[in-house]
Amino acid sequence: MSIEKFFTDQYYKQANLIWLLAPLSLINYFIYYLRIGLYKFNIFKQKKLPVTTIVVGNLIVGGSGKTQLVIYLAKLLKKNNINVGIISRGYKGKFKNTTEVFDNSNPVDVGDEALLLKQKLNIPVFISKSRFDAGNALIKKYNDTDLIISDDGLQHKSLIFDYKILINDDRYVTNHLLLPAGPFREPLSKILDNDILVLSNSLESKKDFFNFSLNQKVTNLKTNEKIALNKLPNLHLSIGIGYPYRLINSLKKLCDFKYRIYDDHYYFTNNDFKDNFNYLITEKDSVKCTNIKNNNIWVLKSDPRMCPVFEKKLLGKILNG
Known part of the structure; x- marks a missing residue:
């Protein structure tokens, strides 16, 4: 398990070991409010x-x-x-x-x-x-x-x-603490500003x-051909975004597929697309796959x-x- 996946699971599934980092979150609270004060008083x-x-x-x-x-x-x-x-x-x-x-x-x-x-x-x-x-x-x-x-x-x-x-x-x-014990970059009360x-x-x-829904047509990364998802057999989703489960759950409503989750901002290699699948990737991941030597990579798009x-x-x- 990667460090990124460990933190993602602790933040969005079940927190246990992450509580050991609570003292560091308290330090972040102090730094956060100190910075706010320094800007407020024009220091x-x-x-x-x-x-x-x-x-x-x-x-x-x-x-x-x-x-x-x-x-x-x-x-x-x-x-x-x-x-x-x-x-x-x-x-x-x-x-x-x-x-x-x-x-x-x-x-x-x-x-x-x-x-x-x-x-x-x-x-x-x-x-x-x-x-x-x-x-x-x-x-x-x-x-x-x-x-x-x-x-x-x-x-x-x-x-x-x-x-x-x-x-x-x-x-x-799983909790509302600041990083690293919680997933928050600023206190939740910020939404009240x-x-x-x-x-x-x-x-x-x-x-x-x-919000956005998945478009039911995908685009071939190499040829720009567009085709309906349900026309493609043997699908495999390769995904390296911040929170992949929302997309995975939406895609499950449209088709059957296998999947592999990579770290956010992961840089794909040819070895990641070596099997006999029709690979699905996100638009964000697609900009990192232009040099991949596989003609069966299809880009998922969303309708905002x-x-x-x-x-x-x-x-x-x-x-x-």
Whole structure:
């Protein structure tokens, strides 16, 4: 069992050994509230970019749908003639300095999520350890940018955002502690903050929701051929995302398949696709599989849905300043 799977199971299935890390979580609480105080009393300085900014984030680690929401928002804003750029920290990328992401960037260098955003949206995407530096670099090169979306970054207190959107995850958690004993990056009470717009990712939500259902057609990674899932025999799901069980449970309603779970952001090799299966992968994983020598890899896609009332309200705020 990998370390990542151990923590995932402890957070979302059954907690036992994880309680040994509770003292470290208490230290994180102290650091969290200390940082809040230092920013509140202007000891730590906050910065503001010269364009409208939106940050999309969540409270618990892994797989809530942040990147899908960023894609949805960017497409929505582009349809309303707003020039959008994306900033990200390029998680797991090996880059050292502030970097622009291109269609042909190596996911090892820039991270899989940043590359997926670039390929799906074809808009400026910049990554940096500092989101302020990423935003400045983006605006300097693309000076017609009207709005910047930060993929993740609610915990990035040094940058002031105009709009904060938090995805409230509906999955079961074994406890509500901060990392590492619990899955929370910030206290649960954060969802009560007046300056945060909260979206639920639950399929049961009737109000203020953002969720998605699996498309029943898949796309061949090599040929772009589209085919219905139920037309493919001998299916095998290979998945390396933050919380794979939501997708696995949704897929079980559509077809029979075998599966193997890899660590989030895992980099696939030819050896992972050596058997005689029709392999299913996610869009995020697909950007890391372009060099895999197998013609039977099929990409799963999802159909996103946002609460129309929330969408109209958010769009109205942005368009009217």
